[in-house]
Amino acid sequence: MAKTLQQMVDEVREAMESDLHVRGRSLEVQIRKAGRLLPRRVRQDATYLAQGVAVAANPKLARMVDMAKARQAHRRIVAYLGTVDIGAQRRNAALNLVASIAFALLMTGVLLLFVLWQRGFI
Template sequence: MDIHARTDRLAQLLEQRLDIRGAGFETKLRRAGRLLPRHLRRDGDRLVEAMRLARHPRLGRQLDQVRLEKAANAIEHYLLNFDAWDRRRGIAVSVSTSILTNILIVIALGLCLALWRGLI
């Protein structure tokens, strides 16, 4: 497995699926932040560290290729199955729910105040 080719593919997927811009995989992974689950951020950090170690001739041979392949596969699987519309829909539902809850609280407080003042 060529670590640099694999991280370039993951960087491309980060840009396509999550709309994250940046110079390379490391920058895009950092900008992704909480858009990725914690275990995938950890896997991404492993890949970034492996990219650094792969530049060194002796340390590059000591990398755990199986573990790095699993990490890259997990990130790729998540990004290929990521649904941006579903995420946006979830955000819209969450915002509208909080607004509606606040409106209902204000109406209830208004009714309680009207009852207390004897207007109703």
């Protein structure tokens, strides 16, 4: 079944909202809010779809939209969003923060012991 460009954009918007928890009144706003949550290639594909909808609104310019490229972009975006686990990303970020704090405390302790040793208190 052939999907229209607007249907593809609507599906991408729903996937971004459900998988990345990124909301917005248009796909452009969602792309901007997603920022680095999306890889560069996926962001470019989403931008192509968003611009394609704007161009397709004008009947004379609608012929400029390459539907094969739009379908491929749609498939790539939906495939990527299907693999995203936002919970795992948040857990990894929290663990990285805890590890950074622990490392800083460890290095501070080592430096303190070194200074005490140099001054002859240990």
